Amino acid sequence: MKGIFIVKKKRVILLMVDTLMDETLQQAISKGEAPTIKLLMEHGTYIPDVVSSFPTMSVNIDSTLITGLYADKHRIPGLCWYDTNKNKVINYGTGVKEIMKYGLGHVLNNLYGHLNNRHICTKTTTIHEQLDEKKILTASLNSFIYRGNYLQRLKFPIWLANGFQFEEQINISAPYYFSLGSMKKIKDENNLNWRFFVGDNKNVVRELQYLIKNDLLPIFTVAYFQDLDMKIHKYGPAYTKGVKKVDKRLKQLFHSFTSFEQALEENIWIILSDNGQTPIGNSKHEHLIDLRNHYYKYKIAKVRKGGRIKPSDEVLISVNQRMAYIYTLNKKICTDELVSQVKDDRRIDLIVCNAGDGIKVYEGGKETEFYFKRGGKLTDEYDQSWSIQGDESIVDITLNNNHISYGSFPDALRRLEAAMNSHDGNFIIINARPGYEFIAEKTPHHLGGAAHGSLYKRESLVPLIFTGTNLQPPFKRIVDIKQWLMQIIEKELNL
Ligand SMILES: [Zn+2]
Known part of the structure; x- marks a missing residue:
């Protein structure tokens, strides 16, 4: 010494x-x-x-x-989300094009002021x-x-x-x-x-x-x-x-x-x-999942100054690289309808929505479904207890003597539950398979590079x-x- x-x-x-x-x-x-x-x-x-x-x-x-x-x-809830109570999009700074369209002041106030002081x-x-x-x-x-x-x-x-x-x-x-x-x-x-x-x-x-x-x-x-x-x-x-x-x-x-x-x-x-x-593939057409194509029949909220929403807007897309929140802004469009628009896309591995007092999960390109809720006789490696129904392979969990082990999605149930309850509003969560990234209007992407956001x-x-x-x-x-x-x-x- x-x-x-x-x-x-x-x-x-x-x-x-x-x-x-x-x-x-x-x-x-x-x-x-x-x-x-x-x-x-x-x-x-x-x-x-x-x-x-x-x-x-x-x-x-x-x-x-x-x-x-x-x-x-x-x-x-993430870097970009929709505040139902204030009726506007909150963006803390995703990419230059998106920031400039929301307005630099809007993003800086959100990131440096509201995020810590209020959000x-x-x-x-x-x-x-x-x-x-x-x-x-x-x-x-x-x-x-x-x-x-x-x-x-x-x-x-x-x-x-x-x-x-x-x-x-x-x-x-x-x-x-x-x-x-x-x-x-x-x-x-x-x-x-x-x-x-x-x-x-x-x-x-x-x-x-x-x-x-x-x-x-x-x-x-x-x-x-x-x-x-x-x-x-x-x-x-x-x-x-x-x-x-x-x-x-x-x-x-x-x-x-x-x-x-x-x-x-x-x-x-x-x-x-x-x-x-996770690395993102090279093909713009294949590896970037443009969510505007899935929701083309609805009036999708545009990226507007100050994150403003118009009364006629029906669906809102908040992309967080490899995950996204999709909101319905119109009472006539239920979250099940939002799910059905992306359900056939095999590039999406998890499609998540609230269902009664629990959460339902679908897998893109698959017919089966999985349901879980807090409390029950199953426990996981974090001493959390759960009840489950349906196809548990969707969230890649293994059951052994009432014990849940996680595979591709660590602490999957608790983390999905937390994100689904992270803010008010009628929304679903989607999660991209490895190699893919979500985009919408003005969203930055990482084609040929790597991205995060997913479970x-x-x-x-x-x-x-x-x-x-x-x-x-x-x-x-x-x-x-x-x-x-x-x-x-x-x-x-x-x-
Ligand atoms: Zn990053």
Whole structure:
């Protein structure tokens, strides 16, 4: 052991690496491209298959992470959804064309203002709020989901705010230490990033280094590394260079300490991903499922400024890459009718709708159906109990002595139930088979690249690496991470 360390309270540092996948990480390690992550794995615990939430879209997953609840409780259904009560589409930033059509102000206000201030259910408590109640300060660096107890301000350039007609400043409730893109920085307010709306990995490491070197690092920090997601979207999960770049940044971060041993001694390090991605085929006609073709006989709501809906609109499509919510806006069109329009498409593997007090699931191109509801004599690996009827092969579950095991769709029943109850409205959920992605008007796509959003395991299972504690999450799911973090802070740090 090098040097003498001053004994002080350990810190918990959660590094969220967007779209870090076990398969990419293992390849990067075998090529010698991820030495820092490898070292952390050797000094800690590695769990390759933590279950994410559904839809596998960051805003939903990160809300699950910091509230410890699924979408039926935190109420963030995805990156794009329809707010029945306000009668408008909520878009947090899907693609440039779609954003410009909804209006930049609409998207920025939703993403930075309403998402945290209003949309995440106010009855939930985030980890930042819970720790603050115990007088423990926290930090949120570069995360879109950050609700905390301190007034912070996100600032936009005047020319941008005036040009796109939105407020130059958004007041938010966030943790004590808070940083997001160039809108709010801890270290250097005037140093603008080339990526204004979300900081790059370089910026996150600079902010972390600043907190470490100035002895400001609070007991709990969550820092987001967002860059890898875009690279995997473009090049697919085999792109190990993206992991190599993350690893290089982590190496820089560890250089803020006198030694790697000191970094490990003084902190509990956790690396976690939020979702994986599935490769999308190359054929525009085959691999992009244009949902306007399935619902052509209805009046589909157009993408309009401010997410406005017209009284004559009958059906609304909210695409979240490989999953979509389809809404009926007309009382004469029932959800069964929405189901029947997509039922013959073999590229869709799950078609889900509410049925009485339970949920019905169909498979595209198949005649059978499956029904499930909460409660009953069957239990699954997460101690959840269920009643089921019909063809369980649709959701790929296996039954053995009243025990449910999941296959292609981890924690399928609970995650489908959560998404179906994530918001009000009459809608169905559809999930694309591997290789396919949904599109509608102006939706971005990832032809020949990779995408996420679905319930499928390649997008749902993410790696977790941690050092400095033998405590394990109660279950290997992101929904259980908050409880685990609280345990670490209480038991390892005695706080
Ligand atoms: Zn993504």
